[in-house]
Amino acid sequence: MRNLFIGIGAALLATLWLLTTLITPTMAPYRVQLTGDGETRTIEVTIKGKEITATDRYQGAVDKDVSGTYLIDPKSGFPAKKATHVGLTYFFPMPSEERSYVVFDPLTGEPSTLDYVDPTKENGIKYYTYKESSPRMREITLEPRSGIIVDAKEDVNGTVIAYDEATREEALARAEESYRQYRSLQVARFLLTIAGAGFLIAGGWLWVRRVL
Numbered sequence: 423m424r425n426l427f428i429g430i431g432a433a434l435l436a437t438l439w440l441l442t443t444l445i446t447p448t449m450a451p452y453r454v455q456l457t458g459d460g461e462t463r464t465i466e467v468t469i470k471g472k473e474i475t476a477t478d479r480y481q482g483a484v485d486k487d488v489s490g491t492y493l494i495d496p497k498s499g500f501p502a503k504k505a506t507h508v509g510l511t512y513f514f515p516m517p518s519e520e521r522s523y524v525v526f527d528p529l530t531g532e533p534s535t536l537d538y539v540d541p542t543k544e545n546g547i548k549y550y551t552y553k554e555s556s557p558r559m560r561e562i563t564l565e566p567r568s569g570i571i572v573d574a575k576e577d578v579n580g581t582v583i584a585y586d587e588a589t590r591e592e593a594l595a596r597a598e599e600s601y602r603q604y605r606s607l608q609v610a611r612f613l614l615t616i617a618g619a620g621f622l623i624a625g626g627w628l629w630v631r632r633v634l
Contacts, residue, residue: 449474449496449513449569454593456574458583463576467512472502476512478528484579488528499569509533514562514569518550527560529578536562544594547601565597572597 449469456463461482468475475491492511493502499513509526522537536552543549547565549572554560559577564570572593575584585593 449499449516452593454571454574454589455586456576456583456589457586459581461578461581461583463578463583465512469496472496474512476528480529480578482578483581484529486529490528492526507533514564514571516567516569518564518566518569520550523552525554527558529576530557532557534560536560545598547598549597565601568597568600570597570600 451466451468453464453466455465461480461484463478463480466477472493472495473491474494476489478488478490480486480488492507493505494500494511494513495502499510499515501507501509501511507526509524511526511528514523520538520541522535524533525536526533534554534557536554539551539553541548541550542563549563550566551561551563559575559582561573561575562571563573565572570593573585573590575582
């Protein structure tokens with residue numbers, strides 16, 4: 423009986439590890455559009471190993487193609503050791519923290535700092551907002567566990583552009599799905615940890631009784 427208890431406990435804890443591995447958020451390709459007063463920015467990001475490639479174009483009074491390929495650590499979103507750019511590019515870390523981040527600005531070609539401002543809530547989900555006021559205004563709101571950006575605003579030559587409605591709805595849907603997975607995993611972790619530990623303790627107690 424003790425071996426059965428120990429075996430079940432070990433199996434439950436192994437299942438917990440497997441669930442954690444499978445449901446951990448990963449970076450995913452995406453396409454977004456920012457618009458405002460005749461200005462448009464369209465971004466499409468693809469991932470291949472440690473490289474992310476962004477097709478990124480401003481159209482309007484500012485007409486500029488800032489597309490590029492960047493070396494990143496796919497587990498954290500930070501620049502890889504051999505990267506030539508400084509700062510985060512098209513992804514945020516998972517999870518994101520309540521602190522400032524150095525980010526690369528493709529429009530200026532320079533790094534700058536986005537400062538954590540405060541959390542907001544929508545449909546019961548907490549989101550983090552980061553802002554930059556110099557050298558130009560930029561603001562990003564994201565779901566911190568997955569790093570999914572659900573809204574973005576920036577100043578382009580005096581015009582503020584932001585996620586259009588379709589982009590924001592799609593991003594919110596992805597963030598909400600990720601959050602539901604996270605909450606389900608939390609419950610599964612708790613139950614499997616309690617059950618697994620309980621079986622291991624029971625098996626150990628039976629083993630000690632037999633030895634003594």
